[in-house]
Amino acid sequence: MAMVSVEPGRPHRSVNLWELGGSMTDHATRLHQSKMGTARRIVAQLRGAPPDWAPNPMINAATVYTDPARHALERRKIFRETPLVACLSSDLPEPGSYRTFDEAGVPVVIVRGKGGELKGFLNVCRHRGARLVRDAQGKASRFSCWFHAWTFSSDGALVGVPQREGFEACAKERNLVPVPVAERHGLVFVKCSPNSTMDIDAFLGDFAPELAMLELGKAQFVKSELLPVAANWKYALDTYGEGYHFASLHRQTLAPYRHAEVQVYDRWGPHHRITWAAHAMSEWMKQPEQEWDADTLIGWVHFIFPNTILYTGSVKPGKGYYTTFRHFPGEAVGETITYKSIYAPFGAPSAEQRADIEAAFAATAHVVRTEDYIVAAEGWRSLASVHEDGATVIYGRQEVALQHQHRAIAAILDCAPPREVVDGMAAE
The missing domain is CATH 3.90.380.10 (Naphthalene 1,2-dioxygenase Alpha Subunit; Chain A, domain 1)
Structure with a gap:
């Protein structure tokens, strides 16, 4: 079915009632x-x-x-391989703000970086798989696992390992696993597929x-x-x-x-x-x-x-x-x-x-x-x-x-x- 077009019209007031004062943007x-x-x-x-x-x-x-097989397919194809709305941009208001996302069954943490950009990672410690960020939201420059205190920066890099000499042969490759996130028009989108890509502009289209x-x-x-x-x-x-x-x-x-x-x-x-x-x-x-x-x-x-x-x-x-x-x-x-x-x-x-x-x-x-x-x-x-x-x-x-x-x-x-x-x- 073709999209029903919206008649463009023109403004009939000098002030939009949705704005709390000021001129119209x-x-x-x-x-x-x-x-x-x-x-x-x-x-x-x-x-x-x-x-x-x-x-x-x-x-x-x-x-x-009602079909369990169809349900399993939806959870994989739709809720792991399709962009999902995670929150609004204002829910991550400043650099260091983070928010966990568990709704789709994959543990994810979304972080606003120093330059305002968003990054997403599996919310899983790269040591033994413990949940890394346990609060639903907050602000932090580093995340430390409460199990063994492995510590990661907000850009996902592994920056601290107690008794590091015991892991020297492999710790260099244990940064957090990236998950695609994107921010458009005040909405934050996430795709719960690690190490994949997401074309949010193509997804939203017109x-x-x-x-x-x-x-x-x-x-x-x-x-x-x-x-x-x-x-x-x-x-x-x-x-x-x-x-x-x-x-x-x-x-x-x-x-x-x-x-x-x-x-x-x-x-x-x-x-x-x-x-x-x-x-x-x-x-x-x-x-x-x-x-x-x-x-x-x-x-x-x-x-x-x-x-x-x-x-x-x-x-x-x-x-x-x-x-x-x-x-x-x-x-x-x-x-x-x-x-x-x-x-x-x-x-x-x-x-x-x-x-x-x-x-x-x-x-x-x-x-x-x-x-x-x-x-x-x-x-x-x-x-x-x-x-x-x-x-x-x-x-x-x-x-x-x-x-x-x-x-x-x-x-x-x-x-x-x-x-x-x-x-x-x-x-x-």
């Missing part, structure tokens, strides 16, 4: 223009234009969620400008938590990619605020962005464009392949936030942990803004825990009990984002993709 101007483009497409749909749906439904085998205009590099961390669910990672991820369930599952939490049937969808390679209309946007049909508060009301859901959701939200005019949901599989096919973090977009938040952001964080976590992940766990158990009987799942036309992400996952695995259903028949 180039990125902020483009952000405002893009939000206005989304707003125009929403208004067109509210006036009767068709929503951004897929041409046809698709059908997929239930085994994509999606890069979309991320650049968000200015994620200015975002400041506020809060994080883990959201475990007894379901396959894709089943959990699917709950973030369609609004079809709002009217039923979220009838008291999201449905009062969102037109799930009005959606704007854009795609860039394996990545995408989806937007559902807020009920308040119905007023825009009666207003001139310069009165539309698109900067506050447009909430984008970005999907960064293969497992990250980046939500752009706002609690009130001028008080936005970014939330990341990073989904990682457990060792078993029915285990997932979602790493959720929330950030203030432009620098350290005021006490009032922090309180608003934390309230939004708590509200979202409550919905995910008590609604999305309850149904995900129940649904996955149901599929696991019937998958051997040839059970299938269907992604409707309105679930276009799910169609896209499952086809992208199948492509990287070289597995059979979901099949399009035309006139009641599933295409081969």
Whole structure:
């Protein structure tokens, strides 16, 4: 499916509500223009234009969620051989800052070097394999293993070995094992394959400008938590990619605020962005464009392949936030942990803004825990009990984002993709 183009538009205000004062930057101007483009497409749909749906439904085998062999393949091909979002740039704020990354099942430490560059290494001491860096994050110029005190510099070089004469024949070749990392547009990516390469620019492709205009590099961390669910990672991820369930599952939490049937969808390679209309946007049909508060009301859901959701939200005019949901599989096919973090977009938040952001964080976590992940766990158990009987799942036309992400996952695995259903028949 071709990407749906965004009408460029032009800014209608001299100040972007996402900035806390000051003139608009180039990125902020483009952000405002893009939000206005989304707003125009929403208004067109509210006036009767068709929503951004897929041409046809698709059908997929239930085994994509339940098969242990498929799960093992995904953990290797996707979570070890594909770039993954590790954190935001601001989570590694200065030279010497480090952060461990264990989410994909491979122990990694990411370090910001003296010149500001990022480096990644296996978080494994080269003596006997002990975990080298045990704190989740911090700042250090050297890392010393607590087992035998082998010490490594922040650039991975072995710089200290007690009783070195006992290891003289081999210690020179025992530097930390490098892991590819890259920093783009305020995001830190890691590939959990030692001694390999990663072309992050090719991976992001035309999606890069979309991320650049968000200015994620200015975002400041506020809060994080883990959201475990007894379901396959894709089943959990699917709950973030369609609004079809709002009217039923979220009838008291999201449905009062969102037109799930009005959606704007854009795609860039394996990545995408989806937007559902807020009920308040119905007023825009009666207003001139310069009165539309698109900067506050447009909430984008970005999907960064293969497992990250980046939500752009706002609690009130001028008080936005970014939330990341990073989904990682457990060792078993029915285990997932979602790493959720929330950030203030432009620098350290005021006490009032922090309180608003934390309230939004708590509200979202409550919905995910008590609604999305309850149904995900129940649904996955149901599929696991019937998958051997040839059970299938269907992604409707309105679930276009799910169609896209499952086809992208199948492509990287070289597995059979979901099949399009035309006139009641599933295409081969």
